[in-house]
Amino acid sequence: MSFFKKLKDKLSTQTDSVTEKFRGGLTKTRESFVGAMNELMMEYRTVDEEFFEELEDVLIAADVGVNTVMELTDELREEALRQNIKKPKDLQPLISEKLAQLLIKSEEETSLNMQPDGELTVFLFVGVNGVGKTTTIGKMAHQLKAEGKKVMLAAGDTFRAGAIEQLEEWGKRSGVDVIKQQAGSDPAAVMYDAVQSAKSKGADVLLCDTAGRLQNKVNLMNELEKVKRVLTREIPSAPHEVLLVLDATTGQNALSQAKTFGEATDVTGIILTKLDGTAKGGIVMAIRNDLDIPVKYVGLGEGLDDLQKFDPDQYVHGLFADVIEEAE
Amino acid sequence: MAFESLAERLQGTMDRMKGRGKVNEDDVKDMMREVRLALLEADVNFKVVKQFVKDVRERAVGQEVMESLTPGQQVIKVVNEELTKLMGGEQVKINTASRPPTVVMMVGLQGAGKTTTTGKLALHLRKKHNRKPLMAAADIYRPAAIDQLETLGKQLDMPVFSMGNQVNPVEIATKAVEQAKEDNHDYVIVDTAGRLHVDDNLMDELDQIKAAVNPDEVLLVVDAMTGQDAVNVAETFHERLGITGIVMTKLDGDTRGGAAISVKAVTGQPIKFAGMGEKTDALEPFHPERMASRILGMGDMLTLIEKAQSSVDEEKAKELERKMRTNELTFDDFLEQLSQVKSMGPLDEVLKMMPGANKMKGMKNLQVDDKQIAHIEAIVRSMTKAERDDPSLLNASRKRRIAKGSGRNIQEVNRLIKQFEDMKKMMKQMSGMQKGKKKGGGMKLPFM
Numbered sequence: 001m002s003f004f005k006k007l008k009d010k011l012s013t014q015t016d017s018v019t020e021k022f023r024g025g026l027t028k029t030r031e032s033f034v035g036a037m038n039e040l041m042m043e044y045r046t047v048d049e050e051f052f053e054e055l056e057d058v059l060i061a062a063d064v065g066v067n068t069v070m071e072l073t074d075e076l077r078e079e080a081l082r083q084n085i086k087k088p089k090d091l092q093p094l095i096s097e098k099l100a101q102l103l104i105k106s107e108e109e110t111s112l113n114m115q116p117d118g119e120l121t122v123f124l125f126v127g128v129n130g131v132g133k134t135t136t137i138g139k140m141a142h143q144l145k146a147e148g149k150k151v152m153l154a155a156g157d158t159f160r161a162g163a164i165e166q167l168e169e170w171g172k173r174s175g176v177d178v179i180k181q182q183a184g185s186d187p188a189a190v191m192y193d194a195v196q197s198a199k200s201k202g203a204d205v206l207l208c209d210t211a212g213r214l215q216n217k218v219n220l221m222n223e224l225e226k227v228k229r230v231l232t233r234e235i236p237s238a239p240h241e242v243l244l245v246l247d248a249t250t251g252q253n254a255l256s257q258a259k260t261f262g263e264a265t266d267v268t269g270i271i272l273t274k275l276d277g278t279a280k281g282g283i284v285m286a287i288r289n290d291l292d293i294p295v296k297y298v299g300l301g302e303g304l305d306d307l308q309k310f311d312p313d314q315y316v317h318g319l320f321a322d323v324i325e326e327a328e
Numbered sequence: 329m330a331f332e333s334l335a336e337r338l339q340g341t342m343d344r345m346k347g348r349g350k351v352n353e354d355d356v357k358d359m360m361r362e363v364r365l366a367l368l369e370a371d372v373n374f375k376v377v378k379q380f381v382k383d384v385r386e387r388a389v390g391q392e393v394m395e396s397l398t399p400g401q402q403v404i405k406v407v408n409e410e411l412t413k414l415m416g417g418e419q420v421k422i423n424t425a426s427r428p429p430t431v432v433m434m435v436g437l438q439g440a441g442k443t444t445t446t447g448k449l450a451l452h453l454r455k456k457h458n459r460k461p462l463m464a465a466a467d468i469y470r471p472a473a474i475d476q477l478e479t480l481g482k483q484l485d486m487p488v489f490s491m492g493n494q495v496n497p498v499e500i501a502t503k504a505v506e507q508a509k510e511d512n513h514d515y516v517i518v519d520t521a522g523r524l525h526v527d528d529n530l531m532d533e534l535d536q537i538k539a540a541v542n543p544d545e546v547l548l549v550v551d552a553m554t555g556q557d558a559v560n561v562a563e564t565f566h567e568r569l570g571i572t573g574i575v576m577t578k579l580d581g582d583t584r585g586g587a588a589i590s591v592k593a594v595t596g597q598p599i600k601f602a603g604m605g606e607k608t609d610a611l612e613p614f615h616p617e618r619m620a621s622r623i624l625g626m627g628d629m630l631t632l633i634e635k636a637q638s639s640v641d642e643e644k645a646k647e648l649e650r651k652m653r654t655n656e657l658t659f660d661d662f663l664e665q666l667s668q669v670k671s672m673g674p675l676d677e678v679l680k681m682m683p684g685a686n687k688m689k690g691m692k693n694l695q696v697d698d699k700q701i702a703h704i705e706a707i708v709r710s711m712t713k714a715e716r717d718d719p720s721l722l723n724a725s726r727k728r729r730i731a732k733g734s735g736r737n738i739q740e741v742n743r744l745i746k747q748f749e750d751m752k753k754m755m756k757q758m759s760g761m762q763k764g765k766k767k768g769g770g771m772k773l774p775f776m
Contacts, residue, residue, distance in 0.1 A: 161479035166472035214578060215582065249437065252583075253583040274439075
């Protein structure tokens, strides 16, 4: 259990409130996922083919994805053979460790790319319909404002009925300005306006909302490319982040989303929302395994502060809290 | 992406068996593994998959597959039949109260598409069933949710009942039904706030709304992209509220939509509608047998044929067929055909419904842009009548004029002319095969 011991030591330097948020938000996931895992350990006496098939099911049930699961169990089969592991209980730490490694595999930067003081930072939010783009922007605006930043919002979802009003409501709640045009207007034009306005008002951060779109709609994806181009034309280094918002309850289609949005807009990070349901969020592992896009933020609840920086250590701890405590 | 159709998956197993003719039990086992993986990749819940594979295996090990000369196809047939059965077999219509108004309650997770679906359903009821629905805005939590429904109401010219966001949703729903009675609406659609099924307080609120308005239909709105968790969501909503039907949304995406199977399997309630696009009229009755084909990656021929039938003019199709046989096809016919295909809906969706489309070389990643069609139209429209009738007239200077006139470049004009000539050649070859069949004149897609 040295792996978890290290993890625990690392986390002990962090504030308890963050750890609590992750623990709380991942309760459902942990209960169902780790619960199923424990059941599996008790049910099987030997590590055999049937055991591995059952293990595959448990992982697949968490939306980890067939490909990733098959790779993982193949590695475990080899490992079990090599180390001559016969009892499921002896294999358990190995399983947890492998999963954790999938999440923490690289020490990549999960913080947001903020520009130095005095320069405008622009974030573009993209994603399919109903994942929570506008809500996420509202929450992030609130947090950035609390940090003392001058924040502005660009109402780039000119398509969905009520989307502009929704963003304005968030603007009102956090006391930040919203740049908008009429519903149905060209989103690229809104972005142009927003950048000009943010520049002249000396804003620190501009958060750009876009309409949700399914990734197989070519025209809409082209429109998104245009929106991004306009931002780059106005500020060559912008957008400083293109954040793909994913719903944690999404299944394997999330991979297709990450891939297609990635190709169209060079996504730099993922925000995983609605993790507080019973969703297992296993799709995070599939995305980390198949595509190299880091998860930057996670939505762990409905509260304003429940949008949290993604911390792989915290995430793993949240998932395996029970295992870790048992190990001590 | 990693999504292979079941047919492709089984092909691998088939290849290994080549030359042996018949299959043995090991082969069936291999094939069942492929079935299992295909369904899991389509996001069908693993428990549902387990039971399903067991059922299919029993049929497969029996004579049907083992005795067949084309075991792969037999397996697909069996899987398709069982899937259709699992999804309820036939299309089920929306409930109607014996004494109006019929009260419909929309429930589901956040972002599933309840408000949008409320608008679509209201329009569907008015357009297809000649009803007079009232929409009720009972989502007081999400910022601007009421605005969204009111905007939809304005777009559709459909009345919306709202009391702002300071009133209890139970009261809003109750008053909405009273209002509907007063104004002689025959349907009331209550849009409720999205909520997590694990949120007890909010689930209690739904209970109360249900008790207060006694709905004839409780529709659970489910995002077709939902993963394994769809089962828990559907189970909880069903236990708490006793849902009477399901609406799958965002089915116009590229998801396989295995969640449809899962929710049907755990609730036993029929899927009544499918959301097929962003436009307000993009709500269609759900057809289980077509969904089965989609999940298996087999295309949706029935919907395609239906769309073709409803948008193709029989007379014109016959005339076209005659022209193709005699090789008299002109650019005008080409335009005509284009507009017919276009009236069937966005091209990428039309293409997706064609069986085997995903197997054709290059088709898998083919992205059809409706704008390209507009470009083609512009080019053809820039030709003179004489040029359209006789493309051989098109010399370099004429082509330059056409390019200028249509705002496209000369290469595009050349490409189009070449495609047109190729198509004519192909049609000539095909017309020999088509003679026996009278129908299907509108099914040839000129841009392919």
